[in-house]
Each structure stands twice: as C-alpha cells, then as structure tokens.
Amino acid sequence: xxxxxxAEGLVKTFGDVRALDGVDLDVPQGxxxxxxxxxxxxxxxxxxxxxxxxxxxxxxxxxAGLDVLRQPDAVRRSIGLSGQFAAVDEYLTGRENLQxxxxxxxxxxxxxxxxxxxxxxQFHLTEAADRxxxxxxxxxxxxxxLAAALVVSPPVMFMDEPTTGxxxxxxxxxxxVIKQLVSDGTTxxxxxxxxxxxxxxxxxxxVVDHGRxxxxxxxxxxxxxxxxxxxxxxxxxxxxxxxASGVLRxxxxxxxxxxxxxxxxxxxxxxxxxxLAEVIRELDARGVEIDDIGLRRPTLDDxxxxxTGHVAEATDEDNGQKAxxxxxxxxxRKETTK
Amino acid sequence: MSAATDTLRTPAPAGAFGRSVRDSLVVAKRNLIxxxxxxxxVIFGLIQPIMFVVLFSYVFGGSMNIGGTTSPxxxxxxxxxxxFAQTVTFATAGAGAGIAEDMHKGLIDRFRxxxxxxxxxxxxxxxxxxxxxxxxxxxxxxxxxxxGWRTHTNVGEVLAAFGLLLLSGYxxxxxxALIGLSVRTPEAATSGGLVWLFPVTFISNAFVDSSxxxxxxxxxxxxxxxxxxxxxxRQLFGNPxxxxxEAWPMQHPVWASLIYSILIVLIFRxxxxxxxxxxxx
Numbered sequence: 001x002x003x004x005x006x007a008e009g010l011v012k013t014f015g016d017v018r019a020l021d022g023v024d025l026d027v028p029q030g031x032x033x034x035x036x037x038x039x040x041x042x043x044x045x046x047x048x049x050x051x052x053x054x055x056x057x058x059x060x061x062x063x064a065g066l067d068v069l070r071q072p073d074a075v076r077r078s079i080g081l082s083g084q085f086a087a088v089d090e091y092l093t094g095r096e097n098l099q100x101x102x103x104x105x106x107x108x109x110x111x112x113x114x115x116x117x118x119x120x121x122q123f124h125l126t127e128a129a130d131r132x133x134x135x136x137x138x139x140x141x142x143x144x145x146l147a148a149a150l151v152v153s154p155p156v157m158f159m160d161e162p163t164t165g166x167x168x169x170x171x172x173x174x175x176x177v178i179k180q181l182v183s184d185g186t187t188x189x190x191x192x193x194x195x196x197x198x199x200x201x202x203x204x205x206x207v208v209d210h211g212r213x214x215x216x217x218x219x220x221x222x223x224x225x226x227x228x229x230x231x232x233x234x235x236x237x238x239x240x241x242x243x244a245s246g247v248l249r250x251x252x253x254x255x256x257x258x259x260x261x262x263x264x265x266x267x268x269x270x271x272x273x274x275x276l277a278e279v280i281r282e283l284d285a286r287g288v289e290i291d292d293i294g295l296r297r298p299t300l301d302d303x304x305x306x307x308t309g310h311v312a313e314a315t316d317e318d319n320g321q322k323a324x325x326x327x328x329x330x331x332x333r334k335e336t337t338k
Numbered sequence: 339m340s341a342a343t344d345t346l347r348t349p350a351p352a353g354a355f356g357r358s359v360r361d362s363l364v365v366a367k368r369n370l371i372x373x374x375x376x377x378x379x380v381i382f383g384l385i386q387p388i389m390f391v392v393l394f395s396y397v398f399g400g401s402m403n404i405g406g407t408t409s410p411x412x413x414x415x416x417x418x419x420x421x422f423a424q425t426v427t428f429a430t431a432g433a434g435a436g437i438a439e440d441m442h443k444g445l446i447d448r449f450r451x452x453x454x455x456x457x458x459x460x461x462x463x464x465x466x467x468x469x470x471x472x473x474x475x476x477x478x479x480x481x482x483x484x485x486g487w488r489t490h491t492n493v494g495e496v497l498a499a500f501g502l503l504l505l506s507g508y509x510x511x512x513x514x515a516l517i518g519l520s521v522r523t524p525e526a527a528t529s530g531g532l533v534w535l536f537p538v539t540f541i542s543n544a545f546v547d548s549s550x551x552x553x554x555x556x557x558x559x560x561x562x563x564x565x566x567x568x569x570x571x572r573q574l575f576g577n578p579x580x581x582x583x584e585a586w587p588m589q590h591p592v593w594a595s596l597i598y599s600i601l602i603v604l605i606f607r608x609x610x611x612x613x614x615x616x617x618x619x
Contacts, residue, residue: 051451055616076453085444091372103364104454106357132375148448 004029004156004187005050010059012045012211019045020056021211027189027204029155032182034202035191036303042211043191044084047160050189051081064156077105080149082159086141087148090134094125094144097133101148112151119147123177139170146177157181159190163197175200195219195303207307215307226298226306231279232266236289241265244290247282251275263291358455365449365462366469369436373470383432384474387425388481394421394545395485404547404579411486416579418487419499419571420544423564425478426507427539429471430514431531433463437518438527446617457611464511471507475500490576499574502595506567509599512606519613543581544568560585563598570595 005027012020020042027033035043048054050061052072061068064078088097095116102112120129123143128136133144142162149157162178163171178201182188192198198205199219207215207222215222231251235244241258244265248256252267259265269275276295283290298306373380394417399410437460440446449459489496518527541559542548548559559565560583570591572580587594 048447053447053450073453076451079451081448081451083444083447087444087448089368089372089445090443091375092368096368096371100364100368101448101452104361104449104452104458106453 003027003031004064005033005189006060006062007046007050008060010046010049010056010061012049012054012056019211020049020059022059023208023211023213025189025206025213027187029187030182030185031203032178032188032190032201034198034205035189035208036193036195036198036205037191037208038193041208043208044160045211046208047081047158047189047191051079051158052076077152078154078156080152080154080157082146082149082157082162084160084164086138086145088133088141088144091132093130093132094120094136094140094147095129097144098148098151102151105152107152115151119150123147137170139166139173142166142170142174143177146174150181153186155185155187157186157188159188161191161193164193171197195298207303209307215303222303223298226303228268228270228298229272230266230268230296231276231293232264232296233279233283233293234291235263235265236291238263240288243286244283244288247279247286247288250282251279266296269295354455358458358461361455361458362461362465365459366465367462369463369466370469373466379432380470380473383428383470384477386428387421387474387478390421390424391417391478391481391485398545402546403550412578414486415488415577416572417545418482419568419575419577420539420542421482422475422478422503422571423506423568424535424539424544425474426471426503427510427535427564428532429467429474429507430510430517430535431528432470433467433511433514434518434521434527434531435524436463437515438521439524441519441617442524446614450614450617456615457607460512460515460607460610460614464508464515467511467514468504468508472504475503487577491574495574495576498592499571502567502570502574502592502599505599506564506595509602509606512603512610516606516610516613519610519617538562538564542568543579547579547581549581549583556583557585560588563587563595563602566591566594566598 003026005025007023007025010020010023011018023042023046025033025046035046037043045054049056049059050063050068052068052075055069063075066075066078068075088094089100092100098116098119099109099112102115103109105112107115117129120126123146125140125143125147128140133141136144146159146162149159159178163174166174175197178188178190182201188201190198190201202219205217205219205222206213215225217225231248233244233248235241238260241260241263245256245258248265248267251271252269254268256265256267273295276293280290280293283293395410395414399413399417400408402408402413402416404412404416437446440449440459446459514527514531517531521527521530541555542562542565543559544564548556548565551559560581566587569581569588572578573591581588583589587598
C-alpha cells in the first residue's frame, strides 16, 4: 500500500528548464520525509505539485489516499501547507488570519473562531492575538503561518523551508512544535537546505538535485556515504606540521591531508568527541601548539560534494540569501568545532 | 487535538454556489478590514478625483464649448459625469495592485491550497473594491455639489446613474484582477493598471465634446464603453452636453453601458479565474 504521500515519475518543465525530472517519493503514514537540496533543485516545485498548486506534466501523485490530479479539492481538505514565506495577511490580526483560513476550510464562523483561539494558545500567540500580524516578529509570523496550516489538523502536512531566516531560538521552538505534531500522527514532508534540520526532524531524507532524487536514506546512512567525521586542526608553527601529521595518522581512519600554506591538517575519524580529546592530549604531550582544532561533521555541502561531485549551487536570484545562509552555516560549524 | 475537532472537520452545508458566495464574502471581509486599517489607500483614492474636479472645472471651464456655450458653470455640470466615471475605472489599479501583492507575499498560494471556491479570492477582492468605489462616489458627489454641480431629474434616475457607475467600476476591477495576476510585482500592477486608463478615459466624451474630435478619433470615442457610461449618466442626471451622435451607444447609452459592463465582467472574470487557477508567485 502506498504511503500517505506518494509520487512516481513527477515531471515538470518551465520552458527549457526541467524543474522536475522524474521525482519518486513514498512517505509512510506518521513519518517525516526531509527533502534536502540546494536552491533550484526542485524542492519547492515538488511541494507545489503535491499540494495542487502546480500541475505536473506527467507522473502520479497520491496524497492521503487521494489522486492529486483527479481529486484536487479533496486533497486540499486533507493537507496543510506552510510555504517559504509566512503567508499571513499582515494587516489582519493573528486571530482574524486564523479565523479566515478556518472559514475557507469550510468551517462555520463559530467553529473557526473557536479553533483560532485554540491555535493561538498552542502557539503562544494569545497575547498578540488581536494585534495586526505586521507587528509580529519573524518567529511569531512563522508560528502564525504554521498555525494557519494546522487549522483543520490535516493528516498530511507540507512545509517548505519552515525555518529559513529564523534565529536559533525560534528555530528550536519551531522544531519542537513540528516534533509534537508528528508524535500526534501527522505525516510530514519538509524541505530544507540544512542537513542539521533534516537530521533533527526527518525519519528519512531524500536528496534532490536537478529535479531528481539522487539519494535516499536515514541521515546516518547518508552521512556514512559522505565519509563521516573528520578531525581538522591548524598548527601554530609551520615546522610542526610533520609532528602533527604523525599524531593524526595514529588516530585517523584514512589519509591525512595537509594544506601547507594554511597549516591545516584533516583526517577522517570515527570515535567522536572522545577521540578528539585523545588527539588533543597527544598533541599536548608532544608539545605541538595548535591554533584551532575541531571535529567536523558532514554538511549539506559535503553530502552534495560526495553525491554529485559539485557543491550545492545557488540560482542567481537567491545568491544574496544564500550568501547569508553560508555565513550562518560557517558560524554554526564554528560552534561545533569549539 | 480537542474534542471539537470532529465537528470542525464537517464542512458547512452548502452547494457549489453557496460555497462560492460564502468564500467570496469571507475574502471580501478580509479586504474591507485591510481598507479600514490602511485608510491612506482610500484617502489617496479620493484626492485624485477631487483634484480633477477642481482643476478641470476652474482651469478648463470657460474655454470649453459645450452645446454652444463656454460658460464655466455649464462645463462644471458637464464635467461631473466624466469625473465620476473616471473615478470608478481607477479602482482597477487598486484591485490589480492588491492581487499582485497577495501573489508576491505567498497569500495566493495559501488560498489556492485551501478547499475554497476557485473564483472567491478574486470575487472577494472585487466586491471589497465595489464598497470602496461606492464610498468614493458619495464623497465625490458631495464635493461636486459644493462646486456647483446639480442634477435636474428625479431621485430614481440619479440613483440609476450611480448604479451604472458602480457596475462599470465593478467590471473594470476584473480587468485589474487579470492585470494583477499577470505581472510580477505590485508596482508593475499599479502602473500597468493605470497607464491604459488614460487613453480609455481621455479618448471619450468625459472631458470634452467628442463631436468636435477628428472623425476617426470621434468614432473611437463614441464606441468606447467608457463613453457610454458617461453619456448615460449625463442623460440620467439631466446634465448638459449629451451627445446627439448617431452611434448606437450614444443613442442608447443606458443599455450600452449595461451591456458593455456585463460583457467585461463575463470576459475578464473568465480569464482572471483561469489565470488564478494556474497562478504562480
């Protein structure tokens, strides 16, 4: 029996661009699929096809047991969509927004009002409920948007980059909400550019590139394919590179790579933080002074590099955004290295 | 979730038409709330026609020959039907910009993912614009009375004229809806929604006596749907300058205005709803 979200051979072209080039997906009920990929890979187009917003050129899509192409209206009754933008009317209050969405889900006005109240409480928006959404912070708007997608407690949810642009605290909050949702039995398809996010939330990850699913598996499986963890260090003095390299060889599971001009050494390892501590002790014992050392875990870029041979690329119009995210990623990576 | 969820899932009982009306009213309410919260839009929408009333009647009045006289007071009465009609058509730009903005902000995506009637987002918007147009007309009529505009018929005919104006404005908002769905940015919808209105409203009988135009221009003016509404209003208000042209719309302006408006609604509603179904931000 096909899962709560099922797609086979989805193709969508825009002019010369083959945005989807035969996407296959199967998400069992009550699980989370993370759709991971760079901008322009086809994540959003996939979501749009599955949520009746876009008609694929060919292929089959079944959501909540309903044929997306033949029963679009029935599908719409069974899904919630939270898009890339917080799609709320900023001049309406939080309550008015939710009430409107409820009524458009064909609830009675009274039922919609009651449900809006419930959701505002659940999403900690009660205090701001009667202020125009314009006055909300980015995180609050996201929560309101998500609440709007949950008005009918749909059995199947789609979230397109739900945490893009959120600060770490808000991201964490939203993750908690999503986890709660899934533990209540909702099936979720979530797109993201962050491996970390997919890691946190998804039971299974599908990596998309150029409109195709190029790899599928749990996050551990994908990371294993990507080559796992590495220890990366920078020695203080150039003439100690040889000594440091010797130490790393003793702990590593492969070749030690050396970048002379940056005094940086990298080696694949298994053993995590414990091993890192041992490496540091050993370097210390030999009197090798280091500027930086860290355990580097595979990032989205690494997954991409190993799966496709190219780095995750951004489309032109997304470059600005992408640059901002790259900076965030760097910061985050730094945090894990400390 | 709560015990209420089950009852919430049950859709409100309504047929396809009932659902369409109900959804349209929900969306109209949303747009009316916006109007109240952003009163600037309504206010700026008023400044322009009031400025036109003042500028045209005082600058042009006195040099315009209407029915053989250049009296400024005659021109002022002649002018008002034109200004009323022009004002209602300018609602087009508002509808276009609003819908383009909804696209831009992802709201149209949200609406399209909901199990609501397909035309309701656009119908709701045009209905809200109709309310705004009515409000604008009331204020404009007061200003017109202040500068000396008078009607010389009965209440029924005056109300009929305003009815035609509202219908015509409603029809034009559907053109705006199509423009809003077709452009990439709200800014483009605003300018794109206005640019073509200048020739439409100026190559007409709104501000000058069209019988004095060169023949080809006069033909366009006389068959211009906009002119039919202006002519009908002049007739129903009992204002001077009613064209005596042989052209059918000038002979039967009330019917012509009605037919034109209904045709515009039918054509542009169909096109806009089709566009909406495949709209992508």
